[in-house]
Amino acid sequence: MSELTEASVRAEVRAWLEANFDxxxxxxxxxxxxxxGGWAAPTWPVEWFGKGYSDPLGRVVxxxxxxxxxxxxxxxxxxxxxxxxxxxxxxxxxxxxxLRRILTGEDTWCQLFSEPGSGSDMAGATTRADLKxxxxxxxxxxxxxxxxxHAQYGLLLARTDWDEVKHKGLSxxxxxxxxxxxxxxxxxxxxxxxxxxxxxxxDAEISPEFMVGAPGEGWKIATTTLMHERRGADSxxxxxxxxxxxxxxxxxxxxxxxxxxxxxxxxxxxxxxADLLIERARETGKIEDxxxxxxxxxxxxxxxxxxxxxxxxxAAQDQGRPQGPEGSLGKLxxxxxxxxxxxxxxxxxxxxxxxxxxxxxxxxxxxxxxxxVPAISIAGGTDEIQRNxxxxxxxKMPKETRxxxxxxxxxxxxxxxx
Amino acid sequence: MQFSFTEEQEEFRGILRRFxxxxxxxxxxxxxxxxxxGYDPEVWRQICQNLGLTAVHIPEEYGGQGFGFVELGIVxxxxxxxxxxxxxxxxxxxxxxxxLNAGTEEQKQTLLPDIASGKTIATLAFAEDDGRTGSxxxxxxxxxSGDGFTxxxxxxxxLDGHTAGLxxxxxxxxxxxxDEGLSLFAVKGDAPxxxxxxxQTLDPTRKxxxxxxxxxxxxxxxxxxTAAAPMAKTLDQATAxxxxxxxxxxxxxxxxxxxxxxLRVQFGRAIGSFQAIKHRSADMLLxxxxxxxxxxxxxxxxxxxxxxxxxxxxxxxxxxxxxxxQAAITTVQMHGGxxxxxxxxxxxxxxxxxxxxxxxxxxxxxxxxxIENWDAMERSAA
Ligand SMILES: Cc1cc2nc3c(=O)[nH]c(=O)nc-3n(C[C@H](O)[C@H](O)[C@H](O)COP(=O)(O)OP(=O)(O)OC[C@H]3O[C@@H](n4cnc5c(N)ncnc54)[C@H](O)[C@@H]3O)c2cc1C
Ligand SMILES: Cc1cc2nc3c(=O)[nH]c(=O)nc-3n(C[C@H](O)[C@H](O)[C@H](O)COP(=O)(O)OP(=O)(O)OC[C@H]3O[C@@H](n4cnc5c(N)ncnc54)[C@H](O)[C@@H]3O)c2cc1C
Numbered sequence: 001m002s003e004l005t006e007a008s009v010r011a012e013v014r015a016w017l018e019a020n021f022d023x024x025x026x027x028x029x030x031x032x033x034x035x036x037g038g039w040a041a042p043t044w045p046v047e048w049f050g051k052g053y054s055d056p057l058g059r060v061v062x063x064x065x066x067x068x069x070x071x072x073x074x075x076x077x078x079x080x081x082x083x084x085x086x087x088x089x090x091x092x093x094x095x096x097x098x099l100r101r102i103l104t105g106e107d108t109w110c111q112l113f114s115e116p117g118s119g120s121d122m123a124g125a126t127t128r129a130d131l132k133x134x135x136x137x138x139x140x141x142x143x144x145x146x147x148x149x150h151a152q153y154g155l156l157l158a159r160t161d162w163d164e165v166k167h168k169g170l171s172x173x174x175x176x177x178x179x180x181x182x183x184x185x186x187x188x189x190x191x192x193x194x195x196x197x198x199x200x201x202x203d204a205e206i207s208p209e210f211m212v213g214a215p216g217e218g219w220k221i222a223t224t225t226l227m228h229e230r231r232g233a234d235s236x237x238x239x240x241x242x243x244x245x246x247x248x249x250x251x252x253x254x255x256x257x258x259x260x261x262x263x264x265x266x267x268x269x270x271x272x273x274a275d276l277l278i279e280r281a282r283e284t285g286k287i288e289d290x291x292x293x294x295x296x297x298x299x300x301x302x303x304x305x306x307x308x309x310x311x312x313x314x315a316a317q318d319q320g321r322p323q324g325p326e327g328s329l330g331k332l333x334x335x336x337x338x339x340x341x342x343x344x345x346x347x348x349x350x351x352x353x354x355x356x357x358x359x360x361x362x363x364x365x366x367x368x369x370x371x372x373v374p375a376i377s378i379a380g381g382t383d384e385i386q387r388n389x390x391x392x393x394x395x396k397m398p399k400e401t402r403x404x405x406x407x408x409x410x411x412x413x414x415x416x417x418x
Numbered sequence: 419m420q421f422s423f424t425e426e427q428e429e430f431r432g433i434l435r436r437f438x439x440x441x442x443x444x445x446x447x448x449x450x451x452x453x454x455x456g457y458d459p460e461v462w463r464q465i466c467q468n469l470g471l472t473a474v475h476i477p478e479e480y481g482g483q484g485f486g487f488v489e490l491g492i493v494x495x496x497x498x499x500x501x502x503x504x505x506x507x508x509x510x511x512x513x514x515x516x517x518l519n520a521g522t523e524e525q526k527q528t529l530l531p532d533i534a535s536g537k538t539i540a541t542l543a544f545a546e547d548d549g550r551t552g553s554x555x556x557x558x559x560x561x562x563s564g565d566g567f568t569x570x571x572x573x574x575x576x577l578d579g580h581t582a583g584l585x586x587x588x589x590x591x592x593x594x595x596x597d598e599g600l601s602l603f604a605v606k607g608d609a610p611x612x613x614x615x616x617x618q619t620l621d622p623t624r625k626x627x628x629x630x631x632x633x634x635x636x637x638x639x640x641x642x643x644t645a646a647a648p649m650a651k652t653l654d655q656a657t658a659x660x661x662x663x664x665x666x667x668x669x670x671x672x673x674x675x676x677x678x679x680x681l682r683v684q685f686g687r688a689i690g691s692f693q694a695i696k697h698r699s700a701d702m703l704l705x706x707x708x709x710x711x712x713x714x715x716x717x718x719x720x721x722x723x724x725x726x727x728x729x730x731x732x733x734x735x736x737x738x739x740x741x742x743x744q745a746a747i748t749t750v751q752m753h754g755g756x757x758x759x760x761x762x763x764x765x766x767x768x769x770x771x772x773x774x775x776x777x778x779x780x781x782x783x784x785x786x787x788x789i790e791n792w793d794a795m796e797r798s799a800a
Contacts, residue, residue, distance in 0.1 A: 119754050121684035144755040190750075190758055190765035291782050339747065346775055347782050351549020351575050354626065354773045357618035367620045370772050371765070374750040375758050382754060384694045404686030415683045 009057050013039060013064045021070045023247025027256065030249055031073055031104040040073045040103045041083075048087065048095055049103065056318050071249050074105030076261050077147060082109040082155055084228045085172075089213050089221050094174065098153070108260055110151040111229075112142040112175060112199060113222060117415040119144070120385050122157070122226075123167045123219055124404070124414070127201065129158040136160075136173065136206040138181070141198065144379075148184045148197040150260050151177045156206075157222050159409070160215050166409040170218030174210040181205065191371045195263030229380045230331050269365065270372040271334065272341030274303045280348045280361070295344045302340060306333035325394045332386045335377040342373045420488070420718050431492050437469065438500035444763045450503035451622035451766075455581055457504040465504065466536025472510050473534035476518070481531030487655060491662035491717035498666030501766055503623050505539045508577035511659045512652070513540035513586045519648035519655075520602045520640040529584070529604065541582040543573035543629055544649065551653055551779055553597045553646055560589040560601055560636065567603060567638060569631040575777075579627030580614045583607045587636065588649055597646035603636035610634070621773035623766060654731045657778045658716035661731070664738035664774050665710045668745040671767050672702045675749040682754075689752070698748050709734070709741035726798040729791040732784035739774070739781040746771040 016037060025033070034040040035049050043058040044050025053061070065072050079102045086095050101107040118124035127140025138158055148154065154175040161169035177184065181204030186194040213221045243250050257264070277296045281287040306329075313327040346353045349361050356367035377383040391397045404412045423431070441461045450456055466472045475490040476482025490511065497506060514533045517526060517540075532538035546555055558571030569589050579585065585607060591599035605612065611634040617626045640648065676699055679690030689695050716734035719727045746768040750757035757764050775781065788795075 114755065117683075119684070121686075124684070124686075188760035190760055190762075190768065192760070289782075291786070343743075346772065347780050350776055350780055350783075351545060353776045354575065354619055354621065355617055356620045359618040360620070370620065371769065374747060374768070377751055378754055378758060383751070384692070387694065400692075402685065413683060413686045 004053075004057065006057065006060050009053070009060050010064060013061050017064060017068060017070055021068065023071075023245070023249045025249055027071065027249055027252035028104045028106060030071060032100075034073065035100060035103055044083075044087065048099060054318065055314070069243060069245065071243075071253050073103045074256060074261075076264050078109040078111045078151075078155065079105075079107070081111065081225045081228050082153070085155060085212065085221060085225045088224050089172075089217075091209070091212075093209055094212065098174070105256055105260070107152045108147055108150045110145050110148040110154045110177070110197075110199075111225065112145055112148075112154040112156040113225075114144045115141060116143050120382055121404075122222065123170065124412070125157050125159055125170060126414070127156070127158045128162075129156075129160050129171060129173065129206070131160075131208075134208065136208065136211065138173075138175065138201045138204040138206060141200050143198050144187070144196045145184075145199050146196045146263055146379075147260075148177065148199050149186050150262075153177060154199070155212075155222075155225060157218050160218075162410045163408045164216065165405055165407065166412060167219045167405065168216050169409050170222070171215045172212040172218040172221040173206050174212065175201075175204065175206055176210075179204055190374070191266060191269075191368060193263070193266050195266070226381065230386075231327070266368055266372050269368040270338065270375045272299075272338035272373050272376075273345070273365070273369050274299050274337055274341040276362070276365075277341060277344055277348070280345065280366070284348055284350070286348045286350075292344070292347060295347065299337065299340045299344055302333070302337045306330065306337055309333065325390070328386075328390050328394050331380065332383060332390070335383050335386075338373040338376045342370055345369055419715065419722070419724075421714075423488075423492070427489065427492060430489065431496060434469070434471075434493065434496040435499070437464075438496055438502055442500040442502045444501070444766060447501050447503055447623055447766055454616055454625075456578070456623070456625040462504055462536065465506070471506070472514075472536045474510070476510075476514055476530050476534045480518075480526050481534040483534075487658060487717040487720035488714075490659055491713065494659045494663040495666035495713070498663035498770075499670045501623055501667065501670075501770060505541070505578035505581065505625075507624075507656075507659070507663070508541035508579075508582060509533055509536075509539045511656050512542035512577065513582075513584065515655050516542050516586050516602060516649065516652040517639060519652050520645055522640060525604075525639055533584075538583050539578065539581065540584040540586060541576055541578050542586045542588075542652070543576045543579060544588040544653070545575045546572060547574050547628075549575055549776075553600055553649075554595075556588055556590050556600060558587070558589040558631065559592045560603060560638075561592060563635075567601075567636045569603060569605065569634045569636050572628065572630045574617070574626075574628045576627050576629055578625050579629050580616045580625065581607070585612075585629070586639065587631075588645060589636075591643060594643070599643050600645040600649065601642050602639040602645045602649065604639055605631075605634055605636045609636075619773065621769040623770060624773065653778060654727055655720045657731045657735050657784075658713070658720045658727075660774060660778055661709070661713040661716055661734035661738040664742045664771070665706060665713045667767050667770055667774075668706045668709065668738070668742040671742075671745040671749040671764065671771075672699075672706050674764065675699065675702065675745075675752040678753055695752060698752060702745050702748050705741040705744055709737040712737040724798060726791075726794045729788050729795040732779075732787040732791070733795075735779065736781045736784040736788065739784075742771040743775050 038051045041049055042051040042053040042061050046052045083102050113122050115125055129136045129138045154177050156173040156175040157170055159169050160171040181202050183200040185198045187196055187198055188194045286292045309326045310330050345366055349366055352361045357364045360367040392399050470483055471493055473482040474485050478484040517529050533540050545551055548555055560567045560569050585605045587603045587605050611632040613630040614627050617628055619626050679695050680688055682689045712734040716730045719730040749764050756762050
């Protein structure tokens with residue numbers, strides 16, 4: 001393996017794709033072929049469908065797929081976080097059962113962390129799991145669960161010990177969403193979409209082999225999941241784009257994107273669409289306006305510096321150096337970019353910013369930007385929580401005095417409203 | 419310049435607030451925003467007949483109450499706070515003001531009493547498809563025919579233009595440009611040749627329409643070709659009112675965020691006990707209060723017909739735009755996930771804030787105008 005180079009990997013994947021890619025294959029059939037060839041997730045370990053490649057070599061593989069427009073595995077959504085969590089903390093039985101179908105896109109996953117009473121304070125979860133006979137029995141409610149209405153499985157954080165302090169009484173489970181004890185109800189967002197849900201669990205059951213880690217390790221494992229989520233929130237994240245090309249596989253991929261990946265239709269908009277600013281300014285003639293030019297330049301500066309900071313973090317990681325502060329800044333930077341871009345889009349649109357749908361600029365895309373950006377500074381940890389993390393963990397500033405970690409969880413003050 | 423409200427004005431505000439809390443709870447706002455008409459005829463009747471709000475700034479000789487823009491500002495501030503769905507801004511603030519500024523004595527006698535009593539809902543159609551508010555944006559033509567005129571062209575962003583019974587339209591004599599040749603006309607809502615379509619608006623609580631005119635009969639308001647000045651004044655006065663409406667909405671958001679922060683517990687304590695949240699609330703208070711001062715100054719300047727009306731109005735509109743939008747962003751943020759839902763009321767004001775940010779000119783445009791007219795500000799005391 002030591003003679004692996006960018007060139008050798010490129011040549012190998014190119015040859016393999018030439019021999020194997022066929023747009024008339026079914027989506028799942030093709031992805032299974034990819035998995036068997038080790039090309040579905042080449043950065044995963046060899047024992048688990050991968051080739052153990054470094055991240056940079058993984059990107060070489062991506063480039064070759066892009067070059068010929070070959071369909072790859074479904075990389076969007078919580079399924080990635082589930083895979084990362086299982087690779088890090090799962091049992092072989094769990095990896096065997098779930099990883100392949102995550103890669104083929106046959107299973108959709110969701111993240112059952114937030115509750116009506118605990119969002120930022122994720123460790124305050126009150127959904128309970130009790131071992132009764134040979135099953136864990138789950139009761140409680142989760143909320144803001146993206147994609148739960150399409151999901152087969154959920155990553156569940158639940159309390160298994162109420163006498164422990166809050167972070168130590170939690171356990172991590174894989175919940176079968178399609179069972180009778182789980183009721184999923186979509187919630188409408190302020191932008192009109194309904195990509196997140198309320199999930200009610202009433203005596204839902206989980207076999208003991210689907211606990212991830214040991215009882216009481218829930219917080220530690222959830223942190224792994226969140227770390228991957230926040231990293232994914234930076235500007236390097238790629239969203240699925242349906243390819244309008246002939247071949248059964250493209251048609252099936254389009255269905256996947258339109259249906260299962262519905263939330264991701266507006267996700268680019270919540271990022272503020274700084275990429276459209278120049279185009280919009282040209283379209284409207286505002287490109288001649290010096291004030292607008294300045295504002296666009298400011299947003300593009302924020303965008304580029306965020307992008308390069310993320311690349312700097314990635315380069316350090318590729319070289320095996322410890323993560324510097326640049327790795328923690330991406331999510332906060334993305335919020336700033338989104339808000340600033342939305343503001344400039346408003347100025348550029350002028351009166352048209354009052355219009356939506358087909359009457360609005362870019363067939364409603366701009367309106368969707370304006371009413372979607374508030375999500376980015378909340379989802380996956382709010383800006384305030386990000387700042388606390390940066391201050392306390394990166395800058396090592398003194399921690400806030402805590403009133404909720406020094407006593408059994410059952411004695412901690414909780415919400416009167418939610 | 420007046421820097422405080424009189425006791426009577428405060429009492430008036432109190433009555434209004436109670437009325438609007440009763441008649442325009444968010445359940446009603448949500449019901450009405452889904453309708454095409456966008457208002458409740460019975461509540462409108464009470465606004466006109468019981469409270470006489472449609473008559474506030476119309477002089478007594480035309481069936482009004484004879485108050486000024488300060489009182490009108492109080493009304494719209496309270497309506498902005500309650501997010502009242504009604505054609506008030508269109509009819510009273512825009513159309514009545516335009517007629518007052520541009521009409522002949524006889525036209526005011528004929529047109530204003532019905533607007534004052536609420537019998538007629540009027541609106542003002544000035545912007546066209548490019549949304550500009552200045553004279554250069556006016557392409558619609560008015561050709562003399564018989565003893566009247568016929569209008570051709572289109573208007574857009576017309577508040578309540580799809581339901582108004584009387585439309586005051588800005589058009590120009592063919593072959594003219596800029597401020598030259600502009601006139602105002604009265605057109606009946608059901609005039610033949612007038613095609614009205616409801617626009618899809620980001621803020622569903624304020625209805626807007628696009629109007630297409632083909633050979634539509636119209637009556638001249640004032641003298642032909644002289645509408646530029648009264649129209650500009652109308653927009654300044656209306657913009658002063660809009661700034662008041664906006665600060666009303668901003669204050670309501672600020673209060674709801676504060677209230678939520680005292681109830682919501684995370685990490686074993688109210689989120690309002692975190693300094694990050696306290697500072698956000700303090701900043702919001704600062705911005706909203708500053709914007710209120712500017713809005714009040716602008717309506718007072720409108721009443722005095724002050725020399726610095728233009729810069730005062732533009733300053734107020736730009737400040738209100740920043741404060742309202744920021745209050746909306748902050749209020750969603752302070753609510754967390756629930757703030758991003760449809761069921762939470764925050765987005766209703768968020769959308770009004772976004773839409774008001776550009777209505778009657780964007781913040782950048784008003785800041786530009788403020789600088790252009792700064793001399794007038796310097797020349798007036800306080
Ligand atoms: C579009 C979207 C998708 C989502 N998808 C998922 C999902 O799939 N699965 C899932 O589990 N969750 C999901 N979430 C939930 C998200 O993680 C939470 O909304 C978020 O963590 C905030 O929690 P909360 O809503 O309870 O707000 P709260 O925690 O109640 O926060 C309210 C306000 O208080 C502030 N605050 C809280 N604590 C502190 C503190 N210590 N210091 C300073 N300020 C503080 C917050 O910053 C915020 O401004 C999603 C949310 C959104 C908007
Ligand atoms: C030009 C000048 C003139 C002055 N004149 C007078 C005078 O005439 N009489 C007089 O008595 N004093 C005077 N002062 C002193 C002034 O009041 C103090 O400097 C000020 O109150 C800050 O106190 P400190 O210097 O001890 O800084 P600290 O209180 O130590 O503050 C240091 C930093 O910590 C921040 N900080 C402190 N506490 C908190 C908190 N709870 N939350 C968040 N941040 C916090 C501060 O904002 C600041 O950024 C003057 C100061 C200046 C600069």
